Amino acid sequence: MTPKKFAYFAPASLKEAIQLLRENEDAKVLAGGQSLIALMKLRLAAPAALVDITKTGDLLSYIREGKNDNLEVGALTTHDTLERSKIINKKFPILSDAASKIGDQQIRNRGTIGGSCCHADPAADLPTALTALEPEFAVRGVKGKRVIPQSEFFVDTFTTSIAKDEILTEIRIPHTPPKSGSAYIKHSRREGDFAIVGVGAVVTVGPKGVCRDVRVSLGAVAPTPIRAKSAERHLKGKTLDEGNIAEAAERANEEADPPSDMHGSRQYRLDMIRVFARRALNLALSRAR
Numbered sequence: 001m002t003p004k005k006f007a008y009f010a011p012a013s014l015k016e017a018i019q020l021l022r023e024n025e026d027a028k029v030l031a032g033g034q035s036l037i038a039l040m041k042l043r044l045a046a047p048a049a050l051v052d053i054t055k056t057g058d059l060l061s062y063i064r065e066g067k068n069d070n071l072e073v074g075a076l077t078t079h080d081t082l083e084r085s086k087i088i089n090k091k092f093p094i095l096s097d098a099a100s101k102i103g104d105q106q107i108r109n110r111g112t113i114g115g116s117c118c119h120a121d122p123a124a125d126l127p128t129a130l131t132a133l134e135p136e137f138a139v140r141g142v143k144g145k146r147v148i149p150q151s152e153f154f155v156d157t158f159t160t161s162i163a164k165d166e167i168l169t170e171i172r173i174p175h176t177p178p179k180s181g182s183a184y185i186k187h188s189r190r191e192g193d194f195a196i197v198g199v200g201a202v203v204t205v206g207p208k209g210v211c212r213d214v215r216v217s218l219g220a221v222a223p224t225p226i227r228a229k230s231a232e233r234h235l236k237g238k239t240l241d242e243g244n245i246a247e248a249a250e251r252a253n254e255e256a257d258p259p260s261d262m263h264g265s266r267q268y269r270l271d272m273i274r275v276f277a278r279r280a281l282n283l284a285l286s287r288a289r
């Protein structure tokens, strides 16, 4: 199918892009187009106008050290760039794990981290991985700039707290302390499919191998990515041995409320959370060590 007719704008600056979003009712930002154009072709979305932000002079594709002990990732950074970035591989392998598992190479060449977050598909890989990193989302709109904490960014399935005339410009990821490791593992039927279950883990090892901090995130099991708080509570302050990790993984599905669909039943997903939480925690721990 072909999309319905729409107007196309390629503004020269973000300021102009924001103005266009404001003036044109039912206009949408176009980034990599890997979700939006697919939906338009299926006629599941029919925006009257697209505002292409890839051609503005404000370059939004970068990975750089920030001022507040964080890493700044521009919203237009592609999945492929994330996967190949040396700094991401070293400091946040959870993001290279997630980026490398998205769709196929063509999609990774064009799809962006900002587009994936704004699209807010609960089964998407980067939003789940980011949920374990507690980043902030910097947005720009008619009223100026604001920063949204991760806990307030994802609101519902395909819904974020970004307003219609706001643009996500940057994701700010706080650095983790020394002896931290992170990992993302995706369970899908075939390579490149969306996750049936996605699990992210960040572990910080303290003195004598005790768990100083841990965060576990889950995707495809609720309307937004969620944290497995019960598993985190179980591990914090305990020795990071096989028994404690296995027990934490057993508890990882307590906050999940997965749907049943053609890819797997609710019970199958609840069971898989336990399996993949254990694997993600073990991989994150081995990287921390």
Ligand SMILES: Cc1cc2nc3c(=O)[nH]c(=O)nc-3n(C[C@H](O)[C@H](O)[C@H](O)COP(=O)(O)OP(=O)(O)OC[C@H]3O[C@@H](n4cnc5c(N)ncnc54)[C@H](O)[C@@H]3O)c2cc1C
Binding pocket: 028, 029, 030, 031, 032, 033, 034, 035, 036, 037, 038, 053, 075, 101, 102, 103, 104, 107, 110, 111, 112, 113, 114, 115, 116, 118, 119, 123, 124, 125, 126, 162, 166, 167, 168, 169, 192, 193, 194, 195
């Ligand atoms: C066949 C196929 C397989 C896929 N498989 C996977 C997969 O396995 N895992 C996975 O996670 N994803 C998968 N995807 C989705 C892919 O990751 C997309 O790249 C991503 O979801 C959207 O990024 P984009 O840059 O292409 O955004 P676009 O498609 O351009 O935009 C998506 C939405 O976000 C909004 N938007 C984009 N950027 C901004 C911004 N900076 N500020 C405000 N709003 C913005 C747009 O208006 C639109 O509503 C797949 C897609 C396809 C077509």
